[in-house]
Amino acid sequence: MKGRVNTINHITILADSNIASLDKFFNASTLGQASEQAVDIITVAGRDINASLLAELQPDILLIRSVTQVNEALLANNDSVQFVGSATIGTDHVDQDYLMQRHITFANAAGCSKHSVAQYVLTAALTLRPQYWQQSITLGIIGLGNIGSTLVQYANDLGWQVLGYDPLLPKSKLNNASLEQVLSQSDVVSLHVPLTDKKSEANPRGSNYPTRHLIDAEALAMMPADTMLINSARGPVIEADALVADIERTGRQVVLDVFEHEPQIAERLLSKLAFATPHIAGYTVEGKLRGTQIIYDALCEKLAVLPTQTMHALLPLNLFLWSELKAHPDRLIKFYDIQQDDASLRSKEIDGQIDGADFDGLRRDYHLRREWQF
Ligand SMILES: NC(=O)C1=CN([C@@H]2O[C@H](COP(=O)(O)OP(=O)(O)OC[C@H]3O[C@@H](n4cnc5c(N)ncnc54)[C@H](O)[C@@H]3O)[C@@H](O)[C@H]2O)C=CC1
């Protein structure tokens, strides 16, 4: 770190306790600190990282996942933080312009769980419609970045057609359709966009193709009733009330891993979903470790030290091979039992809703899956 962190004799890290293998990646030895320089890690639940904690602890480094909003409100009374690392792909919880103004370095973990999320989508679709193992269906993919393009690889391997829509990328063999075509011509539509709002003077980082409520009543009306919809991107990409009305009208199979009002879910939505899971599409041993590795590498760069820890040293043997699953589709439940995740979430319903603490608890205690080797 070009400033204070290099010159102090200890580094204080405040971190979300849901980040994998924190102690293994962030200690004096892995951060290249001399013997007299300590590294203190204070871990708390991500939603408990707040302005008063930051003012009290004055950490040098803040390590988060997606549930901590990082903005002026969090950091206004803090002048110690010099690096924020989010062990997630999504960045909608971070005000990056504010961090830049404060000269705070920011890193996220682009691509860390791309295979895990793609495998979640395949599992959902193939558990609900096992006949798709043998059929050349059309998979519609909205957002062709790391996850969307990884999903394409599996779809190609299964002999599926892909209709892709991504207005921010050049047209190509994959980016081959309009939003209307994807919605109206696919057997399954899967969303892989970031959560963005409209670009404006007040929001220069916004998008000309905002995704908040991209799937609203009008979009849903374009989809045939038997088109399955899967959202493992961000909840507010789908307008929840419009979705409830759509399912009531069409009986559509809808799979949600993320929810507009997360971490709360209303029973009137939950009861209509084919599968509902508590934002765990990326929760594999590999996906989470890769997230930690990426922000660790970025912090090492900031500290100008060579990274010495690697996730490969921490990974248990992995025997989950995509080639095996493809040859034996009946083994899907052993690769990923999505029905179990769905049942665990539904078992938490009390008085017509899932409470936020229960939703977060399922995520905290989640038994991480293994990522299939592609
Ligand atoms: N459920 C979960 O556990 C996880 C959810 N996610 C979510 O998935 C999102 C996507 O992840 P990646 O593919 O790795 O991100 P990425 O940044 O690699 O790709 C996103 C793609 O979406 C495209 N896009 C943006 N606006 C669009 C629009 N209006 N219509 C169509 N395409 C649009 C972009 O051009 C980009 O190519 C993340 O931002 C995150 O919110 C990521 C990891 C795990």
Ligand SMILES: O=C(O)C(=O)[C@H](O)COP(=O)(O)O
């Ligand atoms: O990477 C992302 O983006 C995600 O959504 C994560 O996989 C889930 O992040 P947490 O909510 O566990 O921070």
